[in-house]
Amino acid sequence: MKTGVPVAVSFVAGLIMVVSFFFNEETTKVGGLSQELLNWLIIVGGFTLLLGVVSITRVNWSGVRQKKEGWIYKVFTLISIFAMALPSLLPESWSPLFGRSAGSIYDWLFVYLQAPMMATMFATLAFYIASAAYRAFRARSAEATLLLITATLVMLWRVPMGEAFLNLFPGDIPAWLNTYIMNGANLAVQRGIIIGAALGASSMSLRIILGIERTYMGKG
Amino acid sequence: MNIWERMQVIDRRWVYLMVALAVIIPFIIPMKFPISITPETQSLYDAVEALPDSSNVMLVFDYYPSTMAETEPMAVAAARHFFSKDCRVITLSNIPLGGPSMAENVTRLIAEEYGKVYGVDYVNLGYKYGYVSVLKGMGQSIESIFPTDNSGTPLSELPIMDSVVNYDDIAFIFEVADNATADYWIAIVNAGYGVPMGVGATAVMAPKFYAFVGAKQIVGLLGGMKGAAEYEILIDQKDAAFKGMDIQSLVHLLIIGLVVMGNVSFFFGRRKRSREKS
Numbered sequence: 001m002k003t004g005v006p007v008a009v010s011f012v013a014g015l016i017m018v019v020s021f022f023f024n025e026e027t028t029k030v031g032g033l034s035q036e037l038l039n040w041l042i043i044v045g046g047f048t049l050l051l052g053v054v055s056i057t058r059v060n061w062s063g064v065r066q067k068k069e070g071w072i073y074k075v076f077t078l079i080s081i082f083a084m085a086l087p088s089l090l091p092e093s094w095s096p097l098f099g100r101s102a103g104s105i106y107d108w109l110f111v112y113l114q115a116p117m118m119a120t121m122f123a124t125l126a127f128y129i130a131s132a133a134y135r136a137f138r139a140r141s142a143e144a145t146l147l148l149i150t151a152t153l154v155m156l157w158r159v160p161m162g163e164a165f166l167n168l169f170p171g172d173i174p175a176w177l178n179t180y181i182m183n184g185a186n187l188a189v190q191r192g193i194i195i196g197a198a199l200g201a202s203s204m205s206l207r208i209i210l211g212i213e214r215t216y217m218g219k220g
Numbered sequence: 221m222n223i224w225e226r227m228q229v230i231d232r233r234w235v236y237l238m239v240a241l242a243v244i245i246p247f248i249i250p251m252k253f254p255i256s257i258t259p260e261t262q263s264l265y266d267a268v269e270a271l272p273d274s275s276n277v278m279l280v281f282d283y284y285p286s287t288m289a290e291t292e293p294m295a296v297a298a299a300r301h302f303f304s305k306d307c308r309v310i311t312l313s314n315i316p317l318g319g320p321s322m323a324e325n326v327t328r329l330i331a332e333e334y335g336k337v338y339g340v341d342y343v344n345l346g347y348k349y350g351y352v353s354v355l356k357g358m359g360q361s362i363e364s365i366f367p368t369d370n371s372g373t374p375l376s377e378l379p380i381m382d383s384v385v386n387y388d389d390i391a392f393i394f395e396v397a398d399n400a401t402a403d404y405w406i407a408i409v410n411a412g413y414g415v416p417m418g419v420g421a422t423a424v425m426a427p428k429f430y431a432f433v434g435a436k437q438i439v440g441l442l443g444g445m446k447g448a449a450e451y452e453i454l455i456d457q458k459d460a461a462f463k464g465m466d467i468q469s470l471v472h473l474l475i476i477g478l479v480v481m482g483n484v485s486f487f488f489g490r491r492k493r494s495r496e497k498s
Contacts, residue, residue, distance in 0.1 A: 035357065039357065100370060101371050107325075130471075158444065164253050183434060
C-alpha cells in the first residue's frame with residue numbers, strides 16, 4: 001500500500017501529462033485534465049512551503065528548549081521567520097505596515113536587512129575566488145593550459161579595460177572571441193550539455209512514471 | 221626559500237587586500253573606458269525597440285537578492301526601455317525569496333520616473349509556487365494562476381488586465397534570471413506558445429544562453445554586468461552597471477594578474493625543485 005499508491009499516482013499523473021502534450025489544452029478533456037493537475041501541483045506546493053515552516057519551527061524550537069549548542073542562533077532563526085512572515089500575512093487594510101507592499105514591515109526587513117545580507121555573502125565570494133585562482137588555477141596539463149588561456153581572453157574581453165588592451169593588438173580580437181569562442185566552441189558544447197541533460201531528465205521521468213525509480217519515496 | 225617559493229605561500233590576506241583596493245580605487249578615480257556593444261545585446265535592444273508602442277510585455281524578476289549587483293541593472297534598464305515606449309508592463313517572479321519585492325520596488329521606482337500608474341500601466345503579479353505549472357497555466361489564463369496581484373487586489377479590478385488573458389496577448393517577455401527558471405521560460409513559453417523572449421543572465425550563466433540565441437529561441441542576451449552596461453548605453457540611461465564596469469575591469473585584471481603570478485611562481489619553483497633533485 002505504501003509503495004503501490006504513490007507509484008500508481010505517479011504513473012497516472014505522468015501519463016496524463018505526457019498524453020496531453022499531443023492534445024489541445026482548451027478543447028479536449030485530456031488537455032483540461034492536465035491543466036487541472038498543474039493547478040493541484042500549485043496547491044500541493046503551497047502546502048509544502050507551510051510544511052517547511054512547521055518543520056523548521058519544530059526543529060529549532062526543540063533545540064532552544066534543550067539549550068543545544070548554538071541555541072541562541074536558533075532563537076534568531078525563529079524570530080526572523082515569524083517577524084517576516086506574520087506581518088506579511090495580515091491584510092493591508094488593517095495597516096499599511098502589514099502585507100507585502102512598499103512601506104510594509106516585510107518590505108522594510110527585506111530591503112534593509114535580507115537583501116544587503118545576501119548580497120554581502122555573495123560579494124565575499126570575489127575574495128575567495130581571487131585567492132583560489134592564485135593558488136589553484138595552474139597550467140599543469142595541455143587541457144588546463146587551454147582552459148587558462150581561454151578564460152583569460154574571455155575575462156579580458158568582458159570588461160572595458162581588458163577590451164581596450166585586446167584592441168592594442170592587430171586583428172579584431174574581441175569580435176573573434178565572440179564569434180569563435182562564445183558562438184563557436186562554447187555554443188557547441190552548451191548544446192551538447194543541454195541535449196544530454198534533457199535526455200537524462202526524460203529517462204529519469206520515464207523511470208519514475210514506470211515505478212522503476214523510487215528514491216523519491218525514500219526507497220532505493 | 222627563494223622568491224618563487226615564497227610567492228606560492230603568500231598570506232591570503234594580501235590577496236584580499238588587493239581585491240578590496242581594486243574595488244575601492246575606481247570609486248575614487250573613475251576610469252571611463254569605452255564599452256562596446258555585443259551583437260547579442262544589440263539584437264535584444266532592437267527587438268524591444270521594434271515593439272509597437274503600448275504593447276503588453278512581461279518583465280520577469282527571477283533573481284535572488286544575492287546577485288542584485290548584476291541582475292538589477294538589467295531589470296531597471298528593461299523597465300526604463302518598456303516605459304519609454306509606453307508599454308504595459310506585467311511583472312512576476314518565480315523566486316519566493318524576495319522576487320516579488322524586487323519586482324515591486326524596481327517597477328514602482330522606474331514607473332514614477334515616467335509618470336506611470338499602477339494597475340493601468342503596470343502590475344506586479346507576485347509569486348506563485350511551482351514554476352512549471354505557473355508558466356504552463358498562464359498559457360491558458362493568467363488570471364486562473366494569479367487571481368490577485370501581489371497586494372491582494374483582484375486582477376479583474378485592474379484596467380491593465382482588461383486586454384490580457386494569456387500569452388496570446390503578450391508581445392514580449394524579458395526574463396532576468398540568476399537560475400534555471402530561464403530555461404523553463406524558453407522551453408515552455410517560447411517553444412510552446414511562440415512568445416518572443418530576451419534573457420538577462422548573470423555572467424556565469426550567460427555562456428549557456430548563447431545556444432538559445434544561436435537557435436533563435438531568444439532574440440538576444442544580456443550577459444552579466446557588462447550586458448547591463450551595454451543596454452544602459454543603448455537606452456541612453458547610464459546607471460549602476462555602467463559605473464560598475466570600472467570596478468569589474470580592475471578586479472578581472474587583478475585576478476588575471478594573480479593567475480599569471482601563481483603560474484610563474486609555480487613553474488620557477490618546480491624548476492628549482494627538479495634542479496635540487498638532480
